[in-house]
Amino acid sequence: xxxxxxxxxxxxxxxxxxxxxxxxxxxxxxxxxxxxxxxxxxxxxxxxxxxxxxxxxxxxxxxxxxxxxxxxxxxxxxxxxxxxxxxxxxxxxxxxxxxxxxxxxxxxxxxxxxxxxxxxxxxxxxxxxxxxxxxxxxxxxxxxxxxxxxxxxxxxxxxxxxxxxxxxxxxxxxxxxxxxxxxxxxxxxxxxxxxxxxxxxxxxxxxxx
Ligand code: B12
Numbered sequence: 425x426x427x428x429x430x431x432x433x434x435x436x437x438x439x440x441x442x443x444x445x446x447x448x449x450x451x452x453x454x455x456x457x458x459x460x461x462x463x464x465x466x467x468x469x470x471x472x473x474x475x476x477x478x479x480x481x482x483x484x485x486x487x488x489x490x491x492x493x494x495x496x497x498x499x500x501x502x503x504x505x506x507x508x509x510x511x512x513x514x515x516x517x518x519x520x521x522x523x524x525x526x527x528x529x530x531x532x533x534x535x536x537x538x539x540x541x542x543x544x545x546x547x548x549x550x551x552x553x554x555x556x557x558x559x560x561x562x563x564x565x566x567x568x569x570x571x572x573x574x575x576x577x578x579x580x581x582x583x584x585x586x587x588x589x590x591x592x593x594x595x596x597x598x599x600x601x602x603x604x605x606x607x608x609x610x611x612x613x614x615x616x617x618x619x620x621x622x623x624x625x626x627x628x629x630x631x632x633x
Pocket of ligand 1: 468472488524526529570571572573574599601623
């Protein structure tokens with residue numbers, strides 16, 4: 425039985441061995457998808473502890489980067505139980521962190537969970553210029569474009585990107601994610617959907633296709 429509080433604290437403590445041992449043991453018992461989603465949420469809560477300790481000056485930039493890698497590693501262990509093992513591609517998502525923003529932990533979680541759910545994800549990285557989004561969208565014609573950002577300035581970058589995609593005639597549905605994203609921001613940006621939760625984002629994408 426996975427103790428979610430212990431998992432959260434282990435991630436907050438950056439105890440890689442404990443996090444990975446717990447998750448490997450958990451995935452071996454073939455858990456349900458909803459139980460795996462609870463484990464993802466517990467890991468994310470651990471990331472919130474990391475953020476708080478950083479803000480208090482107890483953790484440093486290197487710890488944040490390590491936490492991001494640990495979170496990605498953790499989600500990868502859970503990936504096989506997150507999507508039901510279906511190998512059929514249900515749609516293509518073009519994904520990137522918008523220009524000016526270098527944060528990618530949340531984007532990577534959403535990518536892993538979308539891939540686990542059967543999406544093909546074309547990840548064009550961080551600090552993605554407007555033109556790069558437009559060119560790639562015209563080239564691969566995805567059903568969905570996902571934009572990520574955690575800085576306040578990401579909201580303006582998302583708006584610039586959405587305006588340019590629309591001007592170029594790109595018809596894909598657009599979903600935005602990241603901590604500062606709200607309903608109001610979504611309306612301002614002109615996106616089709618928004619979320620601050622990767623699992624909810626995957627469900628929205630499934631509905632969109
Ligand atoms: C880790 C971190 C970093 C790491 C990033 C490592 C990396 N590889 O990403 C490093 C150390 C590099 C960093 C740098 C900086 N950071 Co920083 N960072 C953070 C921190 C602690 C956590 C962010 C995070 O990863 N959260 C966890 C993820 C899982 O959450 P999330 O992104 O919201 O993602 C979830 C959902 O939103 C959703 N999602 C995300 N994207 C998408 C996309 C789609 C399509 C969908 C559907 C869903 C989805 O799924 C995820 C899982 O559910 C926050 C503080 C905090 N406590 O949040 C500060 C924070 C974001 N950083 C901040 C700042 C200021 C900076 C710097 C400018 C610092 C500096 N002075 O140099 C630089 C930025 C450089 C730049 N231009 O981007 C500020 C932002 C302030 C603001 N309002 O703009 C914050 C809030 C800290 C603070 N309180 O001041 N940072």
